[in-house]
Ligand SMILES: NC(=O)C1=CN([C@@H]2O[C@H](COP(=O)(O)OP(=O)(O)OC[C@H]3O[C@@H](n4cnc5c(N)ncnc54)[C@H](OP(=O)(O)O)[C@@H]3O)[C@@H](O)[C@H]2O)C=CC1
């Protein structure tokens with residue numbers, strides 16, 4: 001185990017292993033550019049990869065990558081970003097690569113190492129950094145996947161822990177950087193209107209829906225061995241469950257947020273394969289990189305239960321899939337039936353209240369109240385909507401939030417091994433006994449069985465979609 005600091009010292013260099021790779025192209029350069037524009041970068045950045053690139057080549061890649069995400073490039077911002085960057089090439093398996101990294105780091109004492117590398121190289125890089133004497137006071141950001149099941153996640157953690165301390169590891173779940181997610185606990189606990197009703201006495205069930213209109217496209221090689229459950233349920237959507245269901249952090253102790261997350265996940269009952277629906281869109285098997293006889297799910301719907309006094313008896317329904325009718329992510333709290341009114345209003349059984357937090361494509365909150373208008377025969381739901389951003393792009397992207405948090409030295413935006421283990425424990429029964437995969441037509445809401453999963457609860461609500 002390597003030497004650690006237990007402070008929250010600001011990082012004084014960012015070293016990115018895998019700067020020439022795909023994640024850097026689609027996410028990293030853009031996030032760094034946006035942080036530079038907001039004046040939030042203040043340290044050198046060292047890119048490391050195998051290819052022998054010049055700085056001009058790196059700058060070209062950075063420029064193309066940023067432009068491809070739709071950002072308009074401000075030359076002075078781009079110039080400042082490139083001015084703080086340097087590049088080291090070498091094999092991650094060779095000690096001399098880390099000599100080059102050490103030199104490029106200058107006298108930095110609190111480095112942040114970001115591993116944008118294939119998962120089978122996580123331990124190689126961490127060991128290389130430690131072997132080069134660079135792990136003292138360092139933090140390591142690592143990317144998913146953290147194993148492909150509970151046992152392999154445990155084995156990966158053990159390998160990493162043989163070199164560095166758990167407190168040095170920052171595991172990325174980009175939903176922990178998503179604007180909207182952290183706002184859910186705030187909304188719950190800061191509003192006297194909501195806090196007393198946020199429990200089994202008032203809430204009938206919770207629907208968490210992350211639907212995508214696009215398919216697997218050019219990611220067949222990555223996606224086919226993974227599937228929807230591992231891609232987004234065991235991580236992102238369980239974090240949405242956590243935000244809805246966790247207890248309040250301890251006053252004045254931000255570190256307790258991480259503990260609260262893990263505590264909640266440990267109270268989620270292991271998922272029941274009988275309450276799990278797997279789907280695959282027609283045409284998926286023709287995607288490049290997908291096996292002709294693939295049974296990988298591109299759609300998953302499941303029910304979870306939480307064994308604690310607040311949530312006992314309240315089902316949490318989750319659905320996600322590719323090539324569905326619309327791209328949206330939301331969590332919908334469906335309240336219990338209102339009592340029969342019995343005081344002479346037309347229509348004596350008002351519809352149930354709903355509270356929706358939309359997490360994508362933009363962030364917003366909707367409260368649906370039962371209302372009786374003079375021109376309608378029965379009470380109906382009237383929707384009060386608050387949009388927090390008119391267009392995508394106006395709020396920080398998840399990766400900006402995560403970089404900012406990691407550079408500030410804090411770990412609250414990242415998942416601990418305790419959290420990862422608890423997540424796999426919930427999902428493992430579904431991996432052990434997966435039901436048959438059912439075909440669905442692109443452009444629908446997935447297999448009919450997903451609707452049946454909801455029983456008598458009125459089915460999946462039409463998501464909150466603009467326009
Ligand atoms: N791509 C994405 O959208 C996402 C990726 N992730 C995760 O991020 C991580 C990186 O993924 P991605 O960027 O797609 O991977 P890529 O395969 O595109 O990139 C890998 C990078 O590692 C470098 N590399 C690989 N082997 C060596 C070696 N032996 N020595 C030196 N450099 C090496 C490559 O350098 P070179 O090119 O010079 O050979 C390249 O820069 C993975 O853990 C992935 O699961 C997570 C979310 C989304």
Ligand SMILES: O=C1O[C@H](COP(=O)(O)O)[C@@H](O)[C@H](O)[C@H]1O
Pocket residue numbers: 212231232329360
């Ligand atoms: O990690 C992943 O997440 C995206 C969805 O992220 P979002 O922020 O757009 O909701 C998903 O499309 C992808 O398959 C998965 O790997």
